[in-house]
Amino acid sequence: MSDTLNINNSVVDLVKGDYTDMEIESIVYYAQNDLKLGSGFGNAISMRGGPSIQDELNKFGEAETTDVVVTAGGELKTRHILHAVGPKFQEEYLSDKLKKTIHNCLKKAEEKGIKTIAFPPMGCGFYGVALEVSADIMFKTFEEYLSGDTSIEKIVICLNDNREFIPFHERLNKNS
Numbered sequence: 001m002s003d004t005l006n007i008n009n010s011v012v013d014l015v016k017g018d019y020t021d022m023e024i025e026s027i028v029y030y031a032q033n034d035l036k037l038g039s040g041f042g043n044a045i046s047m048r049g050g051p052s053i054q055d056e057l058n059k060f061g062e063a064e065t066t067d068v069v070v071t072a073g074g075e076l077k078t079r080h081i082l083h084a085v086g087p088k089f090q091e092e093y094l095s096d097k098l099k100k101t102i103h104n105c106l107k108k109a110e111e112k113g114i115k116t117i118a119f120p121p122m123g124c125g126f127y128g129v130a131l132e133v134s135a136d137i138m139f140k141t142f143e144e145y146l147s148g149d150t151s152i153e154k155i156v157i158c159l160n161d162n163r164e165f166i167p168f169h170e171r172l173n174k175n176s
Helices: 041-049 052-058 094-111 131-146 162-175
Strands: 004-007 010-016 026-031 068-072 080-085 116-119 154-159
Touching: 004 131, 010 131, 010 162, 026 041, 041 052, 052 068, 068 094, 080 094, 094 116, 094 131, 131 154, 131 162, 154 162
Parallel strands: 010 154, 026 080, 026 116, 116 154
Antiparallel strands: 004 010, 068 080
């Protein structure tokens, strides 16, 4: 059983921890349409990263579902934050929208020259997407995207605890 998946010239790693404390080039935040840093990881980003992140977000106004906007990482250990507005639980066409949101994160990262990116379990937690559903969509999207011509070198899926880690670990090892 592995915690790493090699796809083409890229690597997808599973790690347990708090991605707001990671030393990595970029992180993805599952944002709200109003781009306000709310509770949970939004609060951690705001508290640890400082007010400059929200100030930068305020310039964008609002974003539609599947949109991704990029800000600096403020005082966090990351240089960039990709604020991805994904679908909410039981939203119509949830799987397609979540896949497009993840794809747009990777595309936006490449546009910005980003080579390493950390994702949370997309849509889980506050937005209610089941861990197994998130894992399946994330891996399918990564496999498709990274199989093409890409400059993305490494994707880290950062999971808080065993409850999150186990479904992602099981899905990763279906590929091995």
